[in-house]
Amino acid sequence: MKGYSIHIGINTTNPDVYNNLPSLKAAVNDAKWWQKYAKGLDYETLLLTDQEAQSGKILSEIEQRAQAMQPGDIILITYSGHGGTLPNEKPSDLDTEPMDQTWCLYDRQLIDDELYEAFKAFKAGTRILIVSDSCHSGTVTKDIETMETPGKINLTEVLIGGIEQSQTSRGFANKKLPAEVEKDILTRDYTSIYVPIQEKFKYESKRSEVKASVKLLAACQDDQSTYDGKEYGLFTGTLNKLFLQDGFSGNAREIIAKIKKYYTYPHPNCFEYGSVIESFDKGFPFTINIENADTLSGYLNPTQTSVKDIVSDNNITTGNVDKNALLLVEFQGEVPQIEEGDQIKIIKQKGTRFTLEALHIPYEQGWTAAHALKLRLKQSGYTATVEPILSFSPADDQKITRASNGNDEYITEWPPALDNPKVKIGWHLDDQHSQLSAAAQKVMAKTGSYVTVGHLDTGYLPGHIGLPEKLRTDKEKNFVTGKDETENQAHDKIDSGNDGHGLGTLCLLAGNNVPLSSTFDEFQGYIGGVPIADVIPMRISDSVVILNTENFCDAIDYSLEQGCEVVTMSMAGKPSPRMAKAVNKAYEAGLVIVSAASNCWYAGFFKTLLPKCVLYPAAFHRVIAATGAMYNQQPYDKDFLNTAKGDFTKYMQGSWGPPSSMTRALAAYTPNTPWAEHGNKFVRSGGGTSSATPQIAAAAALWIAYHRDELEAKGYYQPGQQWKKIEAVRYALYTSAAKASAFKDWQKYYGNGILRAMDALSIGVPDESLLSKSPEAESSFGGITQILGSFFKNRKLFRDTNTLKPE
Incomplete structure (x- = not known):
């Protein structure tokens, strides 16, 4: 088997033909990179750049290789x-596309029909692989004035316009042929040059009678633009990273699906x-020597595979298909x-x-899309806040934090299993904890x-003891939208594979008086911390591994209403921004928010998934951040374990820091706390800061209930003074x-120490002279950068002993 390749890169075109079209910067570099890459795969290569890349030369070179190639051979163009x-x-019965696509060669445009005609000369059993880092439409990006009519907007056009504007501001130049150049060509050359060429193919269907197996990896959809960069084009530069840095070697469709991880727009596609x-x-389409390369198993009707097609392809099993970005847009003033x-x-x-x-x-890439949409809306005359609804692995997941699948024992790596394995379930409630x-x-x-x-979680399982x-x-509410969801039922969908997380935290918060039979004959009594509470369950997510910020904010509003x-x-x-706004609203209304600080993993696949720091909303100073302390009073951190580590599913630990996020933190007990299972019983292996959070919330509720009269007497329920109730609780x-x-x-690990609920009751309501208003919650770009940076760069910030400002 032999491999041939032709690499075309054109920065500068003939100024007489293209009306002094501005030169590109990276197209020749793209061609040179492809030639080097192809040589590394043992292709026999040809490089054609700028003046060398003329229509007659290119078609001649393709024809020569068509004659030379035998079944099993491949050509890369x-x-x-x-x-x-x-x-x-x-x-229209031969081609429904209104326009022919072209490559802008040095001397003229090469029409796609000419390539299809050239491909007919290749023998059956040969392979043709084309990579096209160009775009076709000179009119897809219209000015904002022409894109919309007064009082009416097309969200797709607004979003794409904003993304393209953002790409330009980052130094990427659009590769589309400008509309004025297209118009000049149509006026001057269309009849004399292009009509005679098109007449040859007028009654021929595109791609008909092509016997070779053809794949085209294109930088964008037919109605989109792609971009030239400083060193490489956006598409070529991404493939460079994908192949050389990441070592990816999937098939053609998987390559296209993978690229969407690297940039927001445009959407690449694949023709076959x-x-x-x-x-x-x-297999990897660039490989020369493949098994049964000359064996044909049929003929493929011309198809186009876009990202949209790929995400619905059941044959793609490499994990490339993820959730689309969700955006929350709220207009101020006129709504178009x-x-x-x-x-x-x-x-x-x-x-x-x-x-x-x-x-x-x-x-x-939700933030990229949000920024682009907001920018373009503003240019259209509309004021709106735009932010992504972020999907994120925040606290823990049943499958990787609690050995709950039939395992009734303590997690062996963590206390009390290490210190005193005979400790009875429910130890976290006792006077020593x-x-x-x-x-x-x-x-x-x-x-x-x-x-x-208010209990904000995945819902609950009805009927549990x-x-x-x-x-x-009667007041439960479901903020999750989707199939089979009802607004007035906060039921967890355990039968659909969800983790029953809400049931576990709900029982730790205010669980009922349970019999010995449900706790291995070890505990009888109220399993929850605040059994007197009226608890309103609110389902804000399908799973604990997704925090939907919009649902959180709606649930805060509902909590205040109730x-x-x-x-x-x-x-x-x-x-x-909306999360910060909701936290501030709750604080001013006297609503105490207790939120998990988050967890992280110190080994295994999940090690790089989460940063070791307090996340949001717990990191806001107006929220109590719940961190973890173990049975032996030491931090819920692997550095305080004196044992070999086993199964990676136990490698989760609590998060803490930086110091600036610990000023309002408090620890409670985890892991190996009781955890309600859907089998109408409890297990010993509750874990994560998910277990600590409801304990602190229960203590706060108990203190409010016990000191209510004094709080009212001091005026802490009066409008404008309600924040003092929160500060009194925290005091x-x-x-x-x-x-x-x-x-x-x-202080380093717990912020303000470890929860002691009974001791807290003995502290009366403090005078207002002892209370200070906490700083407003803010969501600046710096704060976002601080968090995102920890995901991808494992920054020192979150382990530093000094308080650092966000970059």
């Missing part, structure tokens, strides 16, 4: 340069036609009449707020004690927390 279009004169060679389809276009789907609308799905843009059992009894004994707590006595099913005084959420994630919890007597380096 790469092109980088401007792209254009010409009117398509074919009858001609004969079918299965090993060519399944909105059309979706073909790249945007409106999922939900509530007043001036729209939840959008940006089709084919991965959620990892959280003191929640004693505190709950004291509050329950006080006549008239009451409090309402540990559900709170005062579970307010009179909740505490909310608990065992999830965490990235900040957003009591922080002041009473176990500190150096429990662990000498408590």
Whole structure:
């Protein structure tokens, strides 16, 4: 088998032909890189750049190789340069495309029909692989004035316009043939040069009678633009990284699917036609020597595979298909009449707020899409906040944090299994730990004690023996949209593969009086920390591994409407402006928010998934961040384990730091706390800061219920003064927390110490002279950079002993 390659790169075209078309910077570099890459794969290469790359020369070289190639051989043709279009004169029954696509060669445009005609000369059993780093449409990006009519916008055009503008500002030049150049060519040369060429193919169907197996990897869709860069074009530079740095070697379709991980726009595509060679389809398409290279198994009708096609292909199993970006758009003032276009789907609308799905843009690039949309809307005269709804692995997942699949024992790597394996389930409630059992009894004994707590999680499983006595099913609410979802049921969808996380945290918060039979005959009594509470369950996510910021904010609003005084959420994630706004609103209204600090992994596949730091909203100073302390009072951190590590599923640990995020933190107990299972029982292996969070929320609720009269007497329920109730709660919890007597380096890992709920009750309501208003929650770009940087660069920031400002 032999491999031949032709590499075409055109920075500068003939100025007489293209009306002094501005030169590109990277097209020749693209061709040279491809030639070097092909040589490394043992191709016999030819490089044609600028004046060398003329239509007659290129067609002649292709013809020569068609004659030389035998079944099993392959030719690689790469092109980088401007792209254009010409009117398509074919009858509609032969070709439905209104325009012919072209490569802008030095002397003239090469029409796609000419390439298809050249490909007919290749024998059956040969392979043709084309990589085209160009674009075709000179009119796809219109000025904002022509793109929209007054009072009406097309969201797809707005988004793409913003992305293209952003690409230009980053130094990328559009490779489209400008409209004025196309117009000049049509006026001057179309009749004399291009019509005679098109007449030859007017009654021939494109790609018909091509016996070779052909694959085209194109930089963008026919109605999109791609970009020239400083060193390489966007498409070629990405393939460079994909092949050389990442070592990716998937098939043609998988390559196209993988590229979307690297940039937001445009969307590359893959054309396939001609004969079918299965090993060519399944393997890395650039490989010369493949099995059964000359064996044909059929003929492929001309097809185009875009990213949209790929994500619905059941044969793709490499994990390339992820969630699309979700955007939250809220208009201030006039709301225009909105059309979706073909790249945007409106999922939900509530007043001036729209939840959008940006089709084919991965959620990892949600901020890019949000920025582009906001910028272009502003240029259109509309003021709107735009932010991504972020999907993120924040706290923990049943499959990787609790050995719960039939395992009733403690997680062996962590205390108390290491220190005292005979410790009974429910140890976290005792007087040597959280003191929640004693505190709950004291509050329950006080006549008239009451409090309402909002539980934000994945919902709950009806009928479990540990559900709170005062579970307010009449007020439960579901903020998750989708199939089979009902607004008034906060039921976890355990049968659909979800993890039952909400049931576990709900029972730790306010679990019922459970019998010995449900706890291995070891514990009888209230399994939850605040059994007197009215608990309103709110389903804000399908799974704990997704924190939907929009649903969190809606749940905070609902909690305020329903009179909740505490909310608990065992999830965490990235900040957003709307999240900050919701936290500030809750703080001013006296709603205590307790949120998990987050977890991370110290080994195994998940090690690089999460940063070791406090995430949001826990990192906001107006929120109590829940961190973890073990049975032995030491930090929930692998550095305090004195044992060999086993299965990677136990490698999760708590997160803490940087110091600036620990000023409002408090620890409670984990791992190996009780965890409610859907089999109507409990296991010993609860873990993660998910277990710590409801303990702290329970203590806050108990303190409010016990000191309600004094809080009211001091005016802390009066409008404008309600933030003082939050600070009073925190004053009591922080002041009473176990500190150096429990662990000498408590401030670094716990912030304000370890929860002691009974001791907190003994602290009365502080005078306002002892209370200070916490700084407002803000979501700046710096804060986002701080978090995102920790994902991808493993920065020192989160392990430094000094407080650092976000970059």
